[in-house]
Structure formats: C-alpha cells, structure tokens
Amino acid sequence: MRTPRVPPPRPALLLLLLLLGGAHGLFPEEPPPLSVAPRDYLSHYPVFVGSGPGRLTPTEGAEDLNIQRVLRVNRTLFIGDRDNLYRVELEPPTSTELWYQRKLTWRSNPSDINVCRMKGKQEGECRNFVKVLLLRDEATLFVCGSNAFNPLCANYSIDTLQPLGDNISGMARCPYDPKHANVALFSGMLFTATVTDFLAIDAVIYRSLGDRPTLRTVKHDSKWFKEPYFVHAVEWGSHIYFFFREIAMEFNYLEKVVVSRVARVCKNDVGGSPRVLEKQWTSFLKARLNCSVPGDSHFYFNVMQAVTGVVSLGGRPIVLAIFSTPSNSIPGSAVCAFDMTQVAAVFEGRFREQKSPESIWTPVPEDQVPRPRPGCCAAPGMQYNASSAFPDEILNFVKTHPLMDEAVPSLGHAPWIVRTLTRHQLTRVAVDVGAGPWGNQTVVFLGSEAGTILKFLVWPNASALGTSGPSVFLEEFETYRPDRCGRPGGSETGQRLLSLELDVASGGLLAAFPHCVVRVPVARCQQYSGCMK
The missing domain is CATH 2.40.128 (Lipocalin)
Structure with a gap:
C-alpha cells in the first residue's frame, strides 16, 4: 500500500487542532504519571564529577567537567x-x-x-x-x-x-x-556526518579509514543537504542509515520549514566514474520521516531530537525516535516508531524532482527512471560489479534526484507517546524491550532538557506491530543532582541532558550532563512494598 503524500504543515490548523483537542477528538489524552519519585532519592544515586578513587570532589582548582x-x-x-x-x-x-x-x-x-x-x-x-x-x-x-x-x-x-x-x-x-552536531560509527570503515570547514558551511556524510576509496556527499548542493543537523546513524543490512533534520527544499514556497529525514548509503560504494560523482556517493538517497497525529489535518512533529539503535520488537527491526514541534510553535513532543523494512521500502519507491527553480516538486514518472535502479548497491555477479562502472545516465540521475517522493510512515501511522503539556521539551529517548519480571515488556524512557525522566509502558501489537495500544505513564523522576553537578546557582546549560543510556546489567540509566554523569535506577521499588512481587 502506498503511503499518502505528506503535505507541508499549516500553522493555523495546527493551533486549531491543539485548541480543539484534535480532529474528532483523536488527539491523545495526557494523563499524569502513576507516581512521582521524591527528589530526596537523588542523594543516593552514584555520580561522576571527574574524581579519582577515594576522592568525592575533583582536586582543588580543577575545572568543572565539560562532557561532550x-x-x-x-x-x-x-x-x-x-x-x-x-x-x-x-x-x-x-x-x-x-x-x-x-x-x-x-x-x-x-x-x-x-x-x-x-x-x-x-x-x-x-x-x-x-x-x-x-x-x-x-x-x-x-x-x-x-x-x-x-x-x-x-x-x-x-x-x-x-x-x-x-x-x-x-x-x-x-x-x-x-x-x-555530528555522528560517527565504525563498520569496516569510519562513517561520519559533520561539517568540513571552519565556517561550518560544507555539511558532509564522509567515509574514510579503510580499504575502499574515501567518499563524500556532493559539495554545496542544497538538493543533497540544506543546513542539516545530524542526530544519529545506524548500520542495518548492506547500508548505513543517517538520521538528521534540515530545511526542506521541497517546501520552498513556504517559510523555512524544518523536516526530519533518513538518508542511506551503501557500505560497498566505491564512488562514481571519472566524469560523474568521482570520489562521491553513488548510493546517497534521502526520505522524509512522518511523525504526526492523524486527523482531518495531520498534526506534525517535525524536529527530530534523538533516535535509538535498531531493536527487535515482535520480530521486526525497529528504531524509536523522539520529535518535537519547532521552537516558535506550541511546545510538544512525540515518540514515533519506524520499521527498518518500511524505511528500506521507501527507498525502492518513487523519486521526487523539481523541473525548474520556480516549479513545485513532483514524482518522477517510472518510465523516466533509468535501470538498474539509481541508488542501488553494485555487487559482483550483478550487471555492474562496482558503482564506478555505472553508466553516466544512472550517476547523473542519482546526483540530481537524491530525494524520495514518499515519506516513511510511523508504525500504526500515529505516535506511540505524545506530550504537549510537559514543562521542558523532551530531547532524549532510551528503550528497554526486555523489561518486566518475564522480560517481555517494552518500557520507554524519555528525558527532558533539564533531566526529568518520563517512564512509559507501551504495548505494541505483537502480531503485526502495526498499531500501538495505549501507553501507560508509569513514573516521573529527576536525574540531575544540583548538589554535585552544578556550580552554586548553576545555569540552565549545565543542567542540559546530553545523553541517556540504559545499563541493563545494573538496572539503571546513565544520564550525562555537561558537569557530571548520574546513574539512576530504572525503578524505585523500595517505595512500594509489593512492587518486587
């Protein structure tokens, strides 16, 4: 089934949706947590502030940490x-x-x-x-x-x-x-997404340090990148997938619209011919990610903040991502799940093009797409055993058509969790797919800018994972220790949550801030006499 085309967001309709509670009451309810952990629990949690063994504080005169x-x-x-x-x-x-x-x-x-x-x-x-x-x-x-x-x-x-x-x-x-922002991972070679220059004008996805040629994205081409902010990268199958947000060129008739994307490259790409895409990716394609609340007019969460690694849920490879509304909009956050097989399917769909600088973007007719399919991975035994052997027609098409027409749908075509009444924007996500006494529950932890953690139990449909049942807002608790992590009268930037990682072996979360790392248990069972049972 073809995914419906995602139209650009309309701010007036979005505002109306929020005020009315969504089209036909579809906008999710936001119940409070079942419990809120007392702040005094924080004083019991281990913290790293740059100290060596036996010393609770850094040596006198030492600088505060500045964790990256x-x-x-x-x-x-x-x-x-x-x-x-x-x-x-x-x-x-x-x-x-x-x-x-x-x-x-x-x-x-x-x-x-x-x-x-x-x-x-x-x-x-x-x-x-x-x-x-x-x-x-x-x-x-x-x-x-x-x-x-x-x-x-x-x-x-x-x-x-x-x-x-x-x-x-x-x-x-x-x-x-x-x-x-930058992302990096090793998979035989080093794959990075960053900027290459002092002025941060040239954004790039780059591969280096291995036995294949060094490759990069096309330089200064707004069809490839327009002010990207790189969020995460994962390896899946024969590709590396990069998650980022950028200014949408396809909505160039509007104000600057930020959208979230996923791009992919073939791990075995060796670049193009000496005439086209030499030392550049021949497999770079990108697609929009759709995280929206359905209704007569969809409510979009466009600004991707964080993405998990690939986890297995119901036997399907899933990533969870947290999105927010733009800074000049009504504040809200949502968690959407994406099946990597559906992500890959979008890259086998239609391409989108702009025939002239003044025209709108439209799908490329299938009879105008060259064969073999642009963006595919060349391999021994195929018609072309290396990307450098592709005809110039294919390489030119890839160079001028990196954008896919369809957006990647979220599982169930709706967010699993929506929060619009949260005091701080949600920016970090961690997931435990083996929670509960029998290891068969899925718990999602969402971290706010200020270190408040929201803990949800979600019930994906295990048979199809096509819909998510109701999520239960289990608990809200703090992770930032002002007594250890900040100067007296500490600043907002010092309290910014940098990363959130599940540490299953210790039953805890590792929350990193600029001046400290705090290990917080995923549950405070001593609060509830019957909890452990």
Whole structure:
C-alpha cells in the first residue's frame, strides 16, 4: 500500500487542532504519571564529577567537567570531556560513587590555540573538545577532538588509554566547533556526518579509514543537504542509515520549514566514474520521516531530537525516535516508531524532482527512471560489479534526484507517546524491550532538557506491530543532582541532558550532563512494598 503524500504543515490548523483537542477528538489524552519519585532519592544515586578513587570532589582548582560524549563498552564507561578522556568502571553496580580508573589528558598545543584566537574565537572555545568517541576494535578506541578549531583524531588503547600510532587529521571526521552536531560509527570503515570547514558551511556524510576509496556527499548542493543537523546513524543490512533534520527544499514556497529525514548509503560504494560523482556517493538517497497525529489535518512533529539503535520488537527491526514541534510553535513532543523494512521500502519507491527553480516538486514518472535502479548497491555477479562502472545516465540521475517522493510512515501511522503539556521539551529517548519480571515488556524512557525522566509502558501489537495500544505513564523522576553537578546557582546549560543510556546489567540509566554523569535506577521499588512481587 502506498503511503499518502505528506503535505507541508499549516500553522493555523495546527493551533486549531491543539485548541480543539484534535480532529474528532483523536488527539491523545495526557494523563499524569502513576507516581512521582521524591527528589530526596537523588542523594543516593552514584555520580561522576571527574574524581579519582577515594576522592568525592575533583582536586582543588580543577575545572568543572565539560562532557561532550560518553561511550559504554560492557561494564566500562568512557567519558569524552574538554581536554580529557576518562575510563570509569561501572562495577560494582551498588557503588555509591563513580570514579575514574584511567585519565588521558589531550590538550591543544599553543600554536593551534594562537591560530584559533587570531581567527576571532574566545579562549574557552580554543580547547580540545572530544566530539567522536568510538570502539574501533576490541582493543582500540577511536577519538577525535575539536583541537582549537583544527580537529585531530587518534587511536588509544582501551585498557590503558595509551596512544596507538600517530594523530591523523580530523577534517570531515570531527566538527571544528564543539557546539556543532555530528555522528560517527565504525563498520569496516569510519562513517561520519559533520561539517568540513571552519565556517561550518560544507555539511558532509564522509567515509574514510579503510580499504575502499574515501567518499563524500556532493559539495554545496542544497538538493543533497540544506543546513542539516545530524542526530544519529545506524548500520542495518548492506547500508548505513543517517538520521538528521534540515530545511526542506521541497517546501520552498513556504517559510523555512524544518523536516526530519533518513538518508542511506551503501557500505560497498566505491564512488562514481571519472566524469560523474568521482570520489562521491553513488548510493546517497534521502526520505522524509512522518511523525504526526492523524486527523482531518495531520498534526506534525517535525524536529527530530534523538533516535535509538535498531531493536527487535515482535520480530521486526525497529528504531524509536523522539520529535518535537519547532521552537516558535506550541511546545510538544512525540515518540514515533519506524520499521527498518518500511524505511528500506521507501527507498525502492518513487523519486521526487523539481523541473525548474520556480516549479513545485513532483514524482518522477517510472518510465523516466533509468535501470538498474539509481541508488542501488553494485555487487559482483550483478550487471555492474562496482558503482564506478555505472553508466553516466544512472550517476547523473542519482546526483540530481537524491530525494524520495514518499515519506516513511510511523508504525500504526500515529505516535506511540505524545506530550504537549510537559514543562521542558523532551530531547532524549532510551528503550528497554526486555523489561518486566518475564522480560517481555517494552518500557520507554524519555528525558527532558533539564533531566526529568518520563517512564512509559507501551504495548505494541505483537502480531503485526502495526498499531500501538495505549501507553501507560508509569513514573516521573529527576536525574540531575544540583548538589554535585552544578556550580552554586548553576545555569540552565549545565543542567542540559546530553545523553541517556540504559545499563541493563545494573538496572539503571546513565544520564550525562555537561558537569557530571548520574546513574539512576530504572525503578524505585523500595517505595512500594509489593512492587518486587
């Protein structure tokens, strides 16, 4: 069945939908949580503030942490900070404090700092902020830092944090500015989505560090990217999928409209011919993600905030994503689920094109699409055994038609969770698909900007996963510890939730803020005498 075309959002109708409670009463109810955890529970939760063993606070005169990235590898947590990388053991799970066992200090050299200052940057920006933190293999960490707006990458021993080999350039692998969003993953080679220049004009999806050619997206082409904000990347099948939001070129007759996208590239792409797409992706395609409340006029949540990895629900590969409304709209957040097989199906559908700069975007007639299908993965045994052998007609079509016509529908064609009455915008999501006494329940944790966690039990239809039953708002609890995580009279930015990760082994959530990481249990059963039964 073909997914209905997603029209652009209409603000007046959206406002009316909210005021009226949605078309025909379809807009979801928002009951309060079944329980709210008392704030004094927070004082019992382990926290990391940059301390070593036996010391509850950092040494006198030490700076506050400025955490950028966290990576959990089994029972070890790696924390990428400003000028430092920490190795923290998560055992025993009952410990009352989190300390680092190893610390790597990686500062920018004076010449890089001087050049950074000469280019007009502030002293606090001309530091080395760890923006890429990946497991390269079972013994090696791959780390990139902004390095005073001259990004660098290096390999380190996972056990000792000792350097392995020389530094390499971080260009197209790591942003120059620590405030810029970027994503990265290893799958045989390094796949990154970031900006390649000091002014952050050239956004790129880039592949490097392996046995295949280095590839990138087409430069300065608004059909490929228009001011993207990269959110997440996952590996699934023969592709890498990138989730991001950007300005929608197909709605160019409106004000700037932000939409959420998923793009994909073939892992085995080797680039185009010397004439077309040389050293560039031949398989890059992108599609819109539709997270909306159905009705006579859909209510859209357009701004993607976070995406989970691929999890198995009812035997289907699912990602959950949290979306919000634009900042100048009525505040609201929603969680939508997407089946990766449906995502892949959209990339086998119709392409969309704009015949002239003044015309609207329309589907490409099927008889005008060359064969083999543009964007497919070349492989030995096929008509073309490598992407570099594709005819120029196919390569030119891919270059000028990266956008798919259909949007990817959310499972059930509606959000699983909607919140429009929340005090803070919801920006982080974690999911436990093996919750409950028998490991057969699905619990979703949503984190607000300020560290408040909303815990939901959801009932996807296990037979088809086509619809979601009602979700139950189980609990609301805090994770931010003002006594440990912020300066006196701390700022809003210091309380911003950077990441939220489920740590099943300890029955906890790892909540990272700029100045600390807090481990919070997923349940506070001591509140309820019969809970454990």
